[in-house]
Amino acid sequence: MDTERRKKSRKRKLTESQLIINELDKKAAQEKEHDSKKLTNDIIPRKPTVSIALPGSILSSVPTDELKTYVIGQVARAAALFNISELIIFNEMSTNPQALSARNINLMFVHVLKYLETPQYLRKIIFPKHPDLQHVGLLHPLNCSHHMKQDEWSEYREGVVLDRPSKKKRGSYVNVGLIKDARVDMCIQPGVRVTVKMQEPDINRELRHYRGSVVSPLEPFETDIYWGYLVRYAISFSSVFSESTYNQPYDLIIGTSDKGEDISSINFPNKFKHCLIVFGGLAGLETCLEGDDELKVEDVKLLFDYYLNCCPRQGCKTIRTEEAIFITLSSLQGKLL
Template identity: 30%
Template sequence: MALHSSGLSSTYRIVWAPKRQSPPIHVLLPSNFASDAAHLREKTLRIGQLCRALAIFRVEKAIIYHEDPKNPDPSAKLIKTIFDYMNTAPYLRKRLYPVTPELRFAGLLPPLNIPSHPSSDGPPIENFELRQGLVVKKGSAYFVDAGIQKPIKLKNPRRPGSKVLLLSGKIKGRLKFKLLSKSKLEFFTGITTQIHQGDLKEVLKSYSYKIATSRKGISIVDVVERLKTGIAAVKSPICIAFGSYKKGLYEIAEGQGYNLDDLFSVVVNFIPDQGVRTVRTEEAVYASLSIINYLLSSLRN
């Protein structure tokens, strides 16, 4: 028996759904991330830790770039595959991801536990929760597999195999559902990942405020107010770029024929007086996004 989708009043309460960052955060990540790991097991663990770090700070898009666009790193595909896998609700993964060598150690990945990955297999009572669903076609009818006991029957056709977001809840004993538009949603629902084949200058064209992270940048102590003012002035997504374990962003930009200071709005050293010789990308992500998250929170209050 299928459950029919139904309208909801505008006054609904969601169990848990943190709001999107404003402005949204996009990050640039090097394609050779974790290339220094000797084994796929270690690579998988580090990529998983990086994805979870991005989710903690509600990053909406991860763009994987190549140090040398003329010699793309094959690790980019592995990063995207694992990121996409982790952002898929656990109850949909078997449908969407067959067993492949890339996902051999997927069982070791940390759970993402984002709002659209509910912890229960049934709608909450007198509340709503966000759920990720998958459109499937049975005969001439269209349904959504949302990880609950019964599929949800749709009134209108949708592309089979496409992911959807929905609210689900049990109100006054009746199951209620509503499909949502991700672009119009005010809540954080996960990370979209893409691979950029061009150079840094090309990918940065669509951003008005661009932050580079580098140990050669201006200390966060000296630039924090400038950073806060710059972020406050934009509504469109801000871009934060990270270097690799081999090369910092200054070296990467120079290798592509650019001056880093000309490409970015500001270059920041988020870890002044670092106590180790090199900081890994995932470590830089935690340090940098902690400060960005603080600045965004302070602007809202």
Template identity: 25%
Template sequence: MTLSVLIPSSVVREAEDKREATRKLGYIARSATVFRVDHLIVFPDRGGERRLGGEFVETVLRYAATPPHLRKKIWGRRDELEYVGVLPPLRVSSTTGSESTDSGSLTQGIVTEVGPDDRVRVNCELQHPVSLHVPESVSVREGTRVAIRISSREPVRARIVDTPLSGFDVSCLDLVDALEHAAAGITVATSRHGDTVTTGRLPELAARVNRAGATIAFGAPGRGLPVILGDDNAPDSQTQTDEKTVSPANVDTTGDNTASEVVEPNVDPGFDLWLNTIPQQGSEVVRTEEAMFASLALLTITE
């Protein structure tokens, strides 16, 4: 099963400062880790961005996804990473030690340069970056995490292997492109105006996700997916709260503050389903990271 999550570049639009925005992205990274998300994709929502936009979101999430022992080597000092000390530890199993076998230890590295002749430069737990051949079955680009089998450290003997890695990759794609390139499975848009997930419907939904995988999209604070997609008739756009008159904590929502009703979006880039995964929410607002925990917990449940 391949699981992808799509979040907008405006996801930190309500954060009062860079520190709070970093903390919010840490919760998103935690959610992706807890539910074994494979791909975390940031799609552009330029109209919803404020001081911190897509580049900041992508950088912080990429940093969070980087194994701790490689972070300093890969990232150094960057303005976007000023407050990464507030990020919660992800504790991904593959980043807490190497798996040893008779053929060597298994670790992971980050591709820092793609060269000719199917070779790449990789930073890993070895003292210096190494140039390695890329197997035909492995697709890489700069920033890709790869599994490396180290059979000797002096002299260095290592190779890239086609082995699944724990943790998630981060990329930036237009929403339409992300759906077109989605792995086999269903594509789901989450919205408080979507079809309600009921106990009768849940087994079928979860079975589809666990059998074939899914790509699940979330909205931003004060901007549900219909609004982001430019649906002028969406309830979100008709009842948008004036965020200047309330505190940021009261406007952090993946939808709006109106009563829930099923709405067929006029602008749909190709989702298979529009789902309301928190049909009886007790708060007027649900944060994006909270919606991720609630939605992924439901849709990945097993028999």
């Protein structure tokens, strides 16, 4: 290939990856707008929430796309097993000029996490074919309460608004994964994912569709059903702390490290609204702090209410982040979770 053609092909590849990023950013922004609108308008959660944050860069040491996908699957399983309300993937290298490739890994992380959290019956509608999702078939399903079968009845169901006009424009139809669609009273843009509170059907009447109302995605969680996690992408380490899905600050912030305090000696407060547990990447949380221009503290411990070592007698020299998530969350069970 001559130099000119090589240049053109490189330029095309770059434009393609930029397009994918733009597309994902646009989708994320739309979802965020929709989710945050629902959260502000409806409810601020009354039940305590637990969020975990980790850098997408943990994938950079994982050699193949299959294995990268598998690691993301492990993180998603840990979150679902321990009822985590929000997963935050942050860009560890916001000050690094090579951030473009780092952003790709972060966005793949976000993309696969969202895919896994989505009920199977909505995946084909919400997620068009994409290279990030090429190996998701290898993953163990999350099997959460909202991942329902076509013949299962439940008070809540996740759905996607259909491009199907309703009579006199009175509301929208939603595919909720049942044989018949549900009609809701709100007029919503087609393609938007919504949580629907289903009205029990009258068994004596032949139904053309079910009826329901759109509620905050946090409502099922308020009634003690684990309804999956929300996913947030943080463009820098500092925005993990400064932004929030819940329109309220995190009031209990925990950092994790082998240099932290032995978890067995800690008594945690029994009241909090929004707990945030932060994990570092290959070089730990100190490096995340160094890679951020906004945070002015000298010592990383000062960012946290607790800085915890959750495996004080570790036999390996280092614990990988995806392992540390399981260890930390199970050590906190009964103490905090």
